[in-house]
Amino acid sequence: MKALDYTGTQVNYFxxxxxxxxxxxxxIRFENENEYVQLGRLIDEYxxxxxxxxxxxxxxxxxxxxxKQGIIHEVKKSRKIEKAHIWQVKxxxxxxxxxxxxxxxxxxxxxxxxxxxxxxxTEEDIxxxxxxxxxxxxxxDKAIPPEIINKPFCKKCAYFEFCYV
Amino acid sequence: MKQxxxxxxxxxxxxxxxTLRIETSENKIDRPIETLSEIYLFGEHSLNTKLLNFLxxxxxxxxxxxxxxxxxxxxxxxxxxxxxxxxxxxxAHYLDPEKRITIAHKFIDAAxxxxxxxxxxxxxxxxxxxxxxSRIKTIKKQLALAPGPMELMGLEGNIRDLYYSAFNSIxxxxxxxxxxxxxxxxxxxxxxxxxxxxxxxxxxLSEIYRTxxxxxxxxLHEPGYRRYSLALDLAEIFKPILADRLIFTxxxxxxxxEKDADQKLNHCYLKDTGRKKFLRKYDKRLRKTIKxxxxxxxxxxxxxxxxxxxxxxxxxxxxxxxSGFKMWW
Numbered sequence: 476m477k478a479l480d481y482t483g484t485q486v487n488y489f490x491x492x493x494x495x496x497x498x499x500x501x502x503i504r505f506e507n508e509n510e511y512v513q514l515g516r517l518i519d520e521y522x523x524x525x526x527x528x529x530x531x532x533x534x535x536x537x538x539x540x541x542x543k544q545g546i547i548h549e550v551k552k553s554r555k556i557e558k559a560h561i562w563q564v565k566x567x568x569x570x571x572x573x574x575x576x577x578x579x580x581x582x583x584x585x586x587x588x589x590x591x592x593x594x595x596x597t598e599e600d601i602x603x604x605x606x607x608x609x610x611x612x613x614x615x616d617k618a619i620p621p622e623i624i625n626k627p628f629c630k631k632c633a634y635f636e637f638c639y640v
Numbered sequence: 641m642k643q644x645x646x647x648x649x650x651x652x653x654x655x656x657x658x659t660l661r662i663e664t665s666e667n668k669i670d671r672p673i674e675t676l677s678e679i680y681l682f683g684e685h686s687l688n689t690k691l692l693n694f695l696x697x698x699x700x701x702x703x704x705x706x707x708x709x710x711x712x713x714x715x716x717x718x719x720x721x722x723x724x725x726x727x728x729x730x731x732a733h734y735l736d737p738e739k740r741i742t743i744a745h746k747f748i749d750a751a752x753x754x755x756x757x758x759x760x761x762x763x764x765x766x767x768x769x770x771x772x773x774s775r776i777k778t779i780k781k782q783l784a785l786a787p788g789p790m791e792l793m794g795l796e797g798n799i800r801d802l803y804y805s806a807f808n809s810i811x812x813x814x815x816x817x818x819x820x821x822x823x824x825x826x827x828x829x830x831x832x833x834x835x836x837x838x839x840x841x842x843x844x845l846s847e848i849y850r851t852x853x854x855x856x857x858x859x860l861h862e863p864g865y866r867r868y869s870l871a872l873d874l875a876e877i878f879k880p881i882l883a884d885r886l887i888f889t890x891x892x893x894x895x896x897x898e899k900d901a902d903q904k905l906n907h908c909y910l911k912d913t914g915r916k917k918f919l920r921k922y923d924k925r926l927r928k929t930i931k932x933x934x935x936x937x938x939x940x941x942x943x944x945x946x947x948x949x950x951x952x953x954x955x956x957x958x959x960x961x962x963s964g965f966k967m968w969w
Binding site: 619637 | 699720721722723724725726850852932934935946947950951953954957958959
């Protein structure tokens with residue numbers, strides 16, 4: 476898989492759980508069965524109804540775009556796995572930059588918390604991505620899924636029953 | 641938690657906005673679509689493609705039973721959980737005889753355990769079924785030596801014969817139950833068993849449908865032989881837990897009797913009254929929960945089937961060895 480073929484979700488999962496990334500990439504998915512995921516989907520669906528909705532460009536899917544200010548928005552439910560959210564948005568910026576779309580910034584919106592967070596892509600981030608992609612490839616090249624990670628948030632994960640049964 | 645919907649009274653089922661509407665000659669009932677896991681149709685119902693599209697969107701399978709309560713088929717929404725990786729690995733496990741027998745063996749081993757659990761329960765209540773128990777235990781030990789699925793099925797047949805021969809001792813009423821007769825059932829006992837088994841089959845099928853497993857690639861039964869044969873494989877494990885125990889209890893308590901069946905010259909089937917009574921208990925049993933040992937939380941009996949599907953996926957992708965669910969209570 477080439478670097479720019481990843482989806483935002485894959486980058487996000489890389490930071491949350493490598494096992495989840497491996498399973499998800501092989502279409503072993505449980506998102507539709509999980510009430511937290513369904514809640515997240517509803518929040519996304521019913522928040523900001525007047526803004527433009529989901530835009531698909533190549534492999535990436537941006538929640539919505541603020542055309543005037545050049546900001547891409549990503550809607551999230553909670554800040555629990557913030558690092559993953561941040562890198563997901565950075566990846567979108569990286570992807571756009573690689574396709575000569577510059578001067579764009581990002582924003583993570585937490586409608587339930589009434590909070591938002593600005594995201595930008597630095598030179599360091601760009602370098603970091605090379606390493607991230609290499610590590611993602613290593614994970615995905617494995618013949619069997621990486622071990623379970625045994626974190627407290629596993630309990631709320633859509634993959635919980637699959638992993639721990 | 642999504643629940644199955646069982647419809648007996650003849651009706652027209654349709655989509656009303658984003659809700660399911662059931663119209664009978666007497667009344668109209670609306671059911672929010674988000675609350676349904678699957679629909680069972682008994683009796684005569686009218687539906688249209690608008691409804692089927694709606695059900696498909698919401699991933700709700702419809703199981704259809706004919707006038708006699710025999711399973712006719714399932715309307716399956718377009719598959720949603722396909723994984724090429726899992727399908728390829730599942731086929732590989734079928735094609736390699738050694739890998740295939742490993743899984744097939746686990747199905748029968750778990751089924752035999754659950755059968756023994758049922759028998760043990762009634763032995764403790766004074767039934768004279770010692771002979772069947774010890775002979776099943778002997779056969780169970782031979783399972784691992786079976787060279788192929790055919791031989792395994794043979795041993796499974798022996799276990800089942802012994803198991804059924806214990807039914808007369810377990811059930812207090814005197815139903816002449818000599819042997820299992822299929823298609824069509826010849827007497828009351830066979831009619832109940834057939835009905836119970838078809839329910840377990842459809843429940844298992846609905847659960848498989850919500851995983852990446854391909855229901856046509858099986859390990860114990862030959863694939864694609866008339867039915868979704870993986871559902872037949874997994875049903876072996878869950879029939880003793882979900883259906884058989886229910887049959888024993890209901891007959892012993894007199895909750896179900898020959899009055900609930902229609903005995904014709906050469907076949908017998910459960911009447912509407914019998915089906916309703918059985919389904920009510922069956923549905924209750926599916927919802928019953930136990931504390932799961934490794935997940936450390938309450939899970940329903942129905943969920944146990946899904947968890948076995950997950951275990952099977954993990955086995956197939958080479959992660960963890962599968963073993964079928966065994967009752968420990």
